Amino acid sequence: MGVVFVIGMAGGAAFFEYLFYLQDSPYRYYPSVVGLGGLLAFALTLAVIKHRRLPRPPEGSWRGVGLGLDFGGAALKAVLLGAQKGGVVVLAAGQEPLPPGTVDADGLVTRPREAGEAARRLLRRIGPKKAHRVVTTVGNGSAVIRLAQFPRMSREELGEALRWEGGQHIPIPLEQAVLDFSILESPRDASQMTVFLAAAPRRxxxxxxxxxxxxHLRPYALDLEPNCALRALTYASLAEEGSAAAWAVLDLGASSTKLTLFDGAVPQITRTLNLGGQALTELLGRELGLDPSQAEDKKRQEGLLEGTSARAVLWPQLEELFMEVRRSLEYFLIQRRGVRLRRVFLLGGGASLPGLAPSLQKYLETGLATRVETENGLEVIVASLDSSGNWNERSPRSKRNRVASLGPEYFIALGSALRGD
Ligand SMILES: Nc1ncnc2c1ncn2[C@@H]1O[C@H](COP(=O)(O)OP(=O)(O)OP(=O)(O)O)[C@@H](O)[C@H]1O
Ligand SMILES: [Mg+2]
Structure with missing residues (x-):
């Protein structure tokens, strides 16, 4: 932008200088034409920069205002999105702490009243006047995803079949479950079709x-965390669409860590690992004799940085977590021979732990038995966006917007809000 401005100013100045010096010359109109052309190009460039397309929602039809809510073990996160100039922008975002135990490690809201009150406080603070769609997520610990093969049939026929046979595919008794599905694309002449099943306990x-x-909110939809992560990462132009590339999301929350493996745009498996950020804070407090807020500060400042006392305490726990992640990735890759693992995205508040991303990168690169050779190597990326939804490499540059930046803990709420009509 600055460069265009300087070039434009220089062009304009040169133009007027020419006019001044060439007043009596028979060629005096030439510089005018060239100069005018330059100024026009300058104005056009400025207009294009100003109206540069805003990031678009991944799902075709998206209008009005969308509100995404993520009830987590530590806090409720909300992201409010609005349609603008053919794209979607973040209008507001915020979080409100939830009293311990309001949401359990499986994502079950055990105290809806406390959760509802927190939501009311948060919404009053971030101020959505009206939301067309309110979408919230079912925690990974409770949700079930499955890929199943069915004989080719219509959507209606499949819905009917699942009413009777659905229980064979999910580990929850059918009468206690909410179940949804989508039919994945398959060759026209195939006799079988692959169906993505999503279920959660009704309670x-x-x-x-x-x-x-x-x-006083009525949800438009309940969604799954992997779908929301995919939507948010696609919006940020990060997700891998190609079916030959596998990638993973590791969501480091307060009460647990959720790993989901994707093949192209389809979540394949998801695992909940027991370690969460809260346990790390408690461990630091116990080992170093700190009160909870001192321990939290120390964790956020030192994390896994070399030579710190926090690293000495946290590394054994995190190494165990990394090992479990690696095992799950290996298991997946061995089953899908030939599939390459490109990226691991770190989401959730724990993704901001200093030194975590490089430590995990090193651990996975040196350890994966099914070595993943790619031109760029395996990338471990901490997700972060600025308030217009642009990928910002963790350096927020927001100016007038109300939200300075969206850290990795907002991605699930962002993906919920991005759900289309
Ligand atoms: N800068 C930071 N460095 C290290 N940890 C952080 C940082 N910021 C937040 N955290 C940790 O992130 C956790 C909260 O993350 P998040 O909001 O994603 O959890 P949650 O969604 O409420 O929990 P869950 O997904 O387990 O239900 C807390 O344990 C907090 O200590
Ligand atoms: Mg979470």
Whole structure:
């Protein structure tokens, strides 16, 4: 932008200088034409920069205002999005702490009243006047995803079949579950089709709905964390669309860590690992004799940085977590011979732990038995966006917007808000 401005100014100055010196020359009109052309090009460039396309929502039809809510073990996160100039921008975002135990490690809202009150406080603070769609997520610990083969049939026929046979595919008794599905693309002449099944215990869904009712919100949809992560990363132009590339999301939350493996745009498997940020803070407090807020500060300042006392305490726990992540990745890659693992995205508040991303990168690169050779190597990326939804390499540059930047803990709420009509 600055460069265009300087070039434009210089062009304009040169133009007027020419006019001044060539007043009596028979060629005096030439510089005018060239100069005018230059100024026009300058103005056009400025207009293009100003109206540069805003990031678009991944799902075709998206209008109005969308509100995404993520009830986590530590905090409720909200992201409010609005349609603008053919794209979507973040209008507001915020989080409100949830009293311990309000949401358990499986993502079940055990105290809907507290959750609803927190939502009311948060919404009053970030101020959405009206949201067309309110979408919240079912925690990974409760949700079930499955890929299943069915004989080719219509959507209606499949819905009917699942009403009777759905229980064979999910580990929850059918009468206690909410179940949804989508048919994945397959060759026209194939006799079988692959179906993506998503399910959650009914009581988990009902607890979320009653939390929202308490603040007079009616959910448009309940979604799954992997779908939301995919949507948010696609919006940020980060997700791998090619089916030959596998990638993973590691969401480091307060009460647990969630690993999801994707093949192209389809989540394949998801695992919940027990270690969360809260346990790390408690461990630091115990080992170094610090109170909870001192321990939290120390964790955020030192994390896994070499030579710090925090690293000495945290590394054994995190190494165990990394080992579990590696095992899951290996298991997946061995089953899909030939599939390459390109990227691991780190989401959740724990992704901001200093030194975590490079330590995980090193650990995975040297350890993966099914070595993944790519031109760029395996990338471990901490997700972060500026308030217009642009990928910002973790350096927020927001100016007038109300939200300075969206850290990795907002990605699930962002992906919920991005859900289309
Ligand atoms: N800068 C930071 N460095 C290290 N840890 C951080 C940082 N910021 C936040 N955290 C940790 O992130 C955790 C909260 O993350 P997040 O909001 O994603 O969790 P949650 O969604 O509420 O929990 P869960 O997904 O387990 O239900 C806390 O444990 C907090 O200590
Ligand atoms: Mg979370």
């Amino acid at each position: 988990v869904a009902e607890a979320l709905v009653s939390s929202l009712r308490l603040c």
